[in-house]
Amino acid sequence: MDIKTLDEIIERHKTEKGALVSILHDVQKHEGYLPEEVLHHLSDTLHLPLSELARVATYFEQAFSLEPRRNHTIKVCQGTTCYLKYGDQVVTEIRDEARKEGEDTLFNLEVVRCRGCCDSAPVVEIDGNILDRESATRTIIKLKGEKK
Amino acid sequence: MKVPHLRDLQKLKTEGEKLLRPRTLRIQVGAAPCAIAKGAREVITKLRDELSQQKVDATIISVGCIGICYEEPIVEVATPGKPKLTYGRITPEQVTSLVKAIAKGSVYKQHLLYRTDEEEIICTGKTFSYTSKTQPDLKKIPTKKEFKFFKPQLRMVLRNAGLINPACIEEYCARGGYAALYKALTKMTPDKIIDEVTKSGLRGRGGGGFPTGLKWKTCREAKGKEKYVLCNCSEGDPGIGMHKSLIESDPHSILEGMIIGGYAIGAHEGYIYLHHGNPSAKEKLRQAIEQATAYGFLGVNIFNSGFSFSITLKEGAGGYVCGESTALMASLEGRAGEPRPKYIHSVEKGLWNNPTNLNNVETWCNVPLIISRGSTWYSKIGTTGSKGTKVISLSGHINKSCLVEVPMGTTLKEIITTLGGGIPKGSTLKAIQIGGPPAGVLPASLADTPLDFDELNKAGSLLGSGGMIVMDDKTCMVDMAKYFMTFLEEESCGRCVPCREGVKRMREILHGITTGIGSADDLTLLQQLSECLAKASLCDLGKSAPAIVRSTMHHFSEEYQTHIERQVCPVKRCPM
Amino acid sequence: MIALTIDDKKVKVEPGATILKAAREHGIEIPTLCHHEGLSPLANCRLCIVKITKNGRARVVTSCNYPVEESLTIETKTDAIVAIRKTIVELLVARSPNVKVIRELAQEMGVTAPRFSLENEKCILCGLCVQVCDEYVGARAITFSGRGTKKFVSAPLLHSAQDCIGCGACVEICPAQCITMQDSEDAKTLYPGGKEEVGPARLIHNWNVRVAWKKCKSCGTPFPPPSPMEYLSKGQPLSKDFFNLCEKCTH
Numbered sequence: 018m019d020i021k022t023l024d025e026i027i028e029r030h031k032t033e034k035g036a037l038v039s040i041l042h043d044v045q046k047h048e049g050y051l052p053e054e055v056l057h058h059l060s061d062t063l064h065l066p067l068s069e070l071a072r073v074a075t076y077f078e079q080a081f082s083l084e085p086r087r088n089h090t091i092k093v094c095q096g097t098t099c100y101l102k103y104g105d106q107v108v109t110e111i112r113d114e115a116r117k118e119g120e121d122t123l124f125n126l127e128v129v130r131c132r133g134c135c136d137s138a139p140v141v142e143i144d145g146n147i148l149d150r151e152s153a154t155r156t157i158i159k160l161k162g163e164k165k
Numbered sequence: 166m167k168v169p170h171l172r173d174l175q176k177l178k179t180e181g182e183k184l185l186r187p188r189t190l191r192i193q194v195g196a197a198p199c200a201i202a203k204g205a206r207e208v209i210t211k212l213r214d215e216l217s218q219q220k221v222d223a224t225i226i227s228v229g230c231i232g233i234c235y236e237e238p239i240v241e242v243a244t245p246g247k248p249k250l251t252y253g254r255i256t257p258e259q260v261t262s263l264v265k266a267i268a269k270g271s272v273y274k275q276h277l278l279y280r281t282d283e284e285e286i287i288c289t290g291k292t293f294s295y296t297s298k299t300q301p302d303l304k305k306i307p308t309k310k311e312f313k314f315f316k317p318q319l320r321m322v323l324r325n326a327g328l329i330n331p332a333c334i335e336e337y338c339a340r341g342g343y344a345a346l347y348k349a350l351t352k353m354t355p356d357k358i359i360d361e362v363t364k365s366g367l368r369g370r371g372g373g374g375f376p377t378g379l380k381w382k383t384c385r386e387a388k389g390k391e392k393y394v395l396c397n398c399s400e401g402d403p404g405i406g407m408h409k410s411l412i413e414s415d416p417h418s419i420l421e422g423m424i425i426g427g428y429a430i431g432a433h434e435g436y437i438y439l440h441h442g443n444p445s446a447k448e449k450l451r452q453a454i455e456q457a458t459a460y461g462f463l464g465v466n467i468f469n470s471g472f473s474f475s476i477t478l479k480e481g482a483g484g485y486v487c488g489e490s491t492a493l494m495a496s497l498e499g500r501a502g503e504p505r506p507k508y509i510h511s512v513e514k515g516l517w518n519n520p521t522n523l524n525n526v527e528t529w530c531n532v533p534l535i536i537s538r539g540s541t542w543y544s545k546i547g548t549t550g551s552k553g554t555k556v557i558s559l560s561g562h563i564n565k566s567c568l569v570e571v572p573m574g575t576t577l578k579e580i581i582t583t584l585g586g587g588i589p590k591g592s593t594l595k596a597i598q599i600g601g602p603p604a605g606v607l608p609a610s611l612a613d614t615p616l617d618f619d620e621l622n623k624a625g626s627l628l629g630s631g632g633m634i635v636m637d638d639k640t641c642m643v644d645m646a647k648y649f650m651t652f653l654e655e656e657s658c659g660r661c662v663p664c665r666e667g668v669k670r671m672r673e674i675l676h677g678i679t680t681g682i683g684s685a686d687d688l689t690l691l692q693q694l695s696e697c698l699a700k701a702s703l704c705d706l707g708k709s710a711p712a713i714v715r716s717t718m719h720h721f722s723e724e725y726q727t728h729i730e731r732q733v734c735p736v737k738r739c740p741m
Numbered sequence: 742m743i744a745l746t747i748d749d750k751k752v753k754v755e756p757g758a759t760i761l762k763a764a765r766e767h768g769i770e771i772p773t774l775c776h777h778e779g780l781s782p783l784a785n786c787r788l789c790i791v792k793i794t795k796n797g798r799a800r801v802v803t804s805c806n807y808p809v810e811e812s813l814t815i816e817t818k819t820d821a822i823v824a825i826r827k828t829i830v831e832l833l834v835a836r837s838p839n840v841k842v843i844r845e846l847a848q849e850m851g852v853t854a855p856r857f858s859l860e861n862e863k864c865i866l867c868g869l870c871v872q873v874c875d876e877y878v879g880a881r882a883i884t885f886s887g888r889g890t891k892k893f894v895s896a897p898l899l900h901s902a903q904d905c906i907g908c909g910a911c912v913e914i915c916p917a918q919c920i921t922m923q924d925s926e927d928a929k930t931l932y933p934g935g936k937e938e939v940g941p942a943r944l945i946h947n948w949n950v951r952v953a954w955k956k957c958k959s960c961g962t963p964f965p966p967p968s969p970m971e972y973l974s975k976g977q978p979l980s981k982d983f984f985n986l987c988e989k990c991t992h
Binding site: 029033034035036037038039041042060069070073076077079081090095096097098101129131132133134136137138139145147148150 | 174198201202205234235238239323400401404405406407409441442444477479480481482483484485497498499500501502503517538558559560561562565567598604632634636648652658
C-alpha cells in the first residue's frame with residue numbers, strides 16, 4: 018500500500034479517540050485487505066505494540082482480511098428467515114456454482130446474517146447488490162463468462 | 166446557516182413544508198434495503214426517463230422504509246391540492262402507464278393501495294394536509310388510516326419513516342424535528358428531562374427493558390469528569406434488519422434523542438456504534454451529522470443554551486457479541502470487541518472508564534417525542550408495565566413480511582394475522598421467535614401473549630430486539646435449535662470456557678440428534694450444559710445461549726424424542 | 742473492615758479485597774485456573790464461581806474479581822455450584838485431555854471420562870501468558886489471534902514475536918506447561934534467506950523467538966534474561982535495570 022495514502026487515512030482520524038478500528042476499515046476498503054506492512058506502519062505511527070494490531074485485525078474476522086480478496090464478493094444470507102426458507106441449501110448451490118470449472122479464484126464466498134430484505138428470502142448479496150436465488154446464480158454465471 | 170433562535174428553526178420548518186408540499190408534483194419512491202432488493206433503483210431510473218419523455222414536471226424523492234415490504238417497490242404521488250396516492254408493486258414495466266395516468270391527472274387503479282388526505286405529525290399532535298377537500302372520484306379509495314396495514318399501528322418511532330427525504334434536514338424540521346431539542350435546552354433543566362423520561366415509563370428497547378430514566382439518573386449522578394452517551398446500532402440479531410431501516414428512514418431522530426440525552430446526563434460527546442457492512446446506513450448517518458452540525462444542532466452552544474455536544478459515528482467490525490455493552494465499548498476504544506467481566510456497571514465505569522449511558526437506537530428515537538408531547542401523553546400508550554410502542558420486524562413463514570410499530574399490549578397473534586396476513590395457506594402456526602436467540606421460542610399456544618416486557622418474561626421469552634420470526638408446522642424445532650447454536654458458536658468471542666466450549670458441544674450434540682445418532686443421555690447433557698452456561702458464562706451471549714435449546718426442549722419435547730428414538734425428523738428437514 | 746459470611750463463617754475483610762482473596766485468607770479453598778495473585782483477574786475459566794446473596798437476591802459470580810461488600814453471604818460449595826464446576830472441568834478435559842493440570846483438576850472434581858469427543862489441545866487458553874507479558878513485564882510481545890473456538894495464542898501475525906525480551910515469564914506462568922524455551926551458549930539460528938546467527942541466546946519456541954543474551958550493564962558478561970516471577974508473586978514492581986543486570990551484579 019502506498020504510504021502516502023496510509024498516512025492520509027491516519028491523518029483523517031487524527032482527532033478520533035480509539036481510532037484503530039476506523040483506520041483499519043479505511044485500509045480494508047482501499048486495499049481489499051490489511052497488508053502486513055500496513056500493520057507494521059500503524060504500530061510505529063500509532064505507538065501501539067504489533068501484538069495489539071494483530072489482535073484487533075484477527076479478532077474481527079468478518080470485517081477484516083489479512084489476505085488479498087478476490088475480484089467479487091458473494092454473501093449468502095443465513096439470517097433466520099433466509100434459513101427457514103432453505104438458505105443453507107442456497108449456500109451449497111452458490112458454492113457449487115462459484116467453484117464449477119475451478120473458478121473459485123474469482124469469488125470470496127461469505128456467510129452473513131440478516132440484510133433486512135426478508136420479504137425476498139433467501140437472499141444473496143453479490144458485490145453489494147441484493148439478489149434472489151435464481152438471479153444470484155445467473156449473475157455468477159455471467160461474471161465467470163466475463164472473466165473468460 | 167446556524168439556527169440559534171426559535172425563529173430560525175421555524176424558518177427551516179417552513180422551508181421543509183414547502184418541499185413536502187411543493188407547487189409541482191412530488192413523487193416518493195421507497196428506497197429502504199427491502200425495496201432496493203426488489204428493484205426500487207430501476208424504478209427510479211425508469212421514472213426519470215418517463216417523466217422526461219412525457220414532459221411531466223416532477224421531483225423524485227427517495228424515502229426510507231414505508232413498512233409495507235410485501236408491496237415494494239412503492240411509488241407515492243403527491244399532486245398539489247390533491248390527496249397523496251400510494252401505489253404498490255410498481256415494476257419498471259409499469260412505470261410508463263403510471264406516468265401516463267399522472268400526466269392525465271387520473272389514477273392508475275390496478276396498483277393503487279390507498280390515499281392520504283392528511284398526515285398526523287405526532288411530535289406536535291397537529292396534522293399536515295395534502296388537500297382541503299376530498300375529491301369525489303377518490304372517495305372509494307381507502308384512506309391511509311383505513312388501510313388494513315396502518316390501522317392497528319401507532320407509528321411513533323417510525324413517525325417520519327417513508328414520509329420524508331431522510332437526507333433533508335428541512336423536511337425533518339417540517340414534521341416537528343429539533344423542536345424537542347429546543348424545548349429541552351431552553352426551557353427544561355437536566356433533572357426535569359430525566360424526570361419526564363422516568364415518568365413516561367420508557368424502558369430500553371435493546372432487549373434489557375431497563376427503565377431508561379433510572380439509567381440516565383444513575384449516569385448523571387456517577388462521578389466522572391467526562392461522560393458519554395452511546396447509541397447501539399449493532400443489530401447483530403440473525404433475524405432482523407430493523408436498525409438499517411430506522412437509520413435509512415429518519416437518521417435525525419436518533420441524533421435529536423442523543424443530544425437531549427447528553428444534556429440530561431451531562432455528557433458532551435456521543436458515539437453511534439454502527440454494525441459494519443452497511444455503507445448506505447453509514448452514509449445517511451454521516452450526512453445527517455454533517456447537516457445537524459452545519460445548522461448548529463450539534464456543536465458549540467446549541468440554541469445559545471451554553472450546552473455543546475458532538476456525535477461521532479464509528480463503524481463496528483464484529484458481529485453479535487459487539488452488541489453486548491462492554492464488547493461494544495471495547496470496539497469503540499479501538500480494541501478487540503471482547504466483553505469484559507464486570508461487576509461495576511458501565512453507567513459508572515464504561516467507555517475509557519468513564520460514566521457511559523448506552524441505549525438502543527429505538528430507545529433514542531422515543532426521546533424527542535416524550536419531550537415534545539410530555540410523559541403524561543406518552544404513558545397513556547401501552548400497558549401498565551410497558552409504555553409506548555415497539556417496532557417489530559415481521560418475517561418468516563408469513564404472508565406479508567413487514568416493518569410495523571404497534572402499541573405495547575398488542576398480542577403476537579394480532580400482529581401475525583392482522584398485519585402479517587397470517588400463515589400461508591396449507592400451513593399452520595407452530596412457533597414464534599421474538600427477540601432473537603436469547604428469547605427462545607414460544608409455541609403457537611402462547612400466541613395470545615401481549616407485547617409486554619413482563620408478560621413475555623412470564624411466558625418464558627423476552628421482548629428483546631423486536632425481530633419477530635414466524636415458524637410454520639413444516640419447521641423442525643430441533644433443527645432450529647441447531648441453527649441458533651451454530652450461529653452462537655460463530656459469534657462467541659471465545660474468552661470464557663463455558664461459552665466457548667459449551668456452545669460448541671451443544672451444537673455437536675444437536676448435530677448428532679439431527680443426523681440420527683442422538684441418544685437419551687444427550688438430553689440430560691444438554692440440560693447440564695444449559696445450566697452451566699446460564700450461570701457461569703462471562704457475558705449475556707453465553708448466559709442466554711441455552712434459551713433456544715431450553716425452550717424448544719420444553720415446548721417441543723416430543724420432536725426431540727422422535728429424532729432420538731426413531732431417528733426420524735417428523736417434518737423431513739433433517740438429513741436422516 | 743467489611744463484615745460478611747463465607748460458608749457460614751462470619752469474617753471481617755479489608756475493603757477492596759475480592760471474594761477469592763477473602764476466602765483464601767480464611768482457609769477456604771476455591772478452585773482457579775486462570776488466576777495469578779500478582780495480576781488483575783481474568784475471570785476466563787469461571788471455575789472460581791460462588792453463590793452470593795445480598796438483600797435476598799442470589800447470584801452466581803466469579804470470586805476472583807467480585808469485590809467484597811458489607812453483609813454479603815457467600816457460599817462456595819453448594820451442590821449447584823459444584824455441579825457447574827464439574828461441567829466446566831469436563832469441557833476442559835474434552836479439549837485438553839493430556840494436559841497435566843487439567844487431569845489433576847478432573848481427578849479432584851471426580852470427572853472421569855468426558856461425554857464429548859476428545860481433542861488434543863496443549864494450550865488451555867487461560868490467557869495468563871499474554872497477560873503477564875502485557876501487564877507485568879510490559880513487553881506486550883504475544884497476543885491472542887482469532888476468536889471463538891478458533892482462538893489461539895501466538896506471536897503477532899504468526900511470525901517471530903519481535904517485542905519479546907525473552908524473560909520466560911510466559912513459560913513459568915503457563916499452567917499447562919506448553920510454552921518451551923531453551924538457553925544455549927552457542928545457539929545457532931538459520932533465518933530464511935540464508936542468514937545465520939550463532940552465540941549465547943535464549944530460544945522460545947512457541948513465539949519463534951531468539952533473544953541474544955544481553956551483556957551485563959555492570960560486568961559485561963552475557964547472561965540469560967532473569968525471571969521476574971519471584972517479584973510478581975510478591976507483588977513487587979520490577980526495577981528499571983532488572984533485565985540489564987546479571988544475577989551476580991544484582992546482589
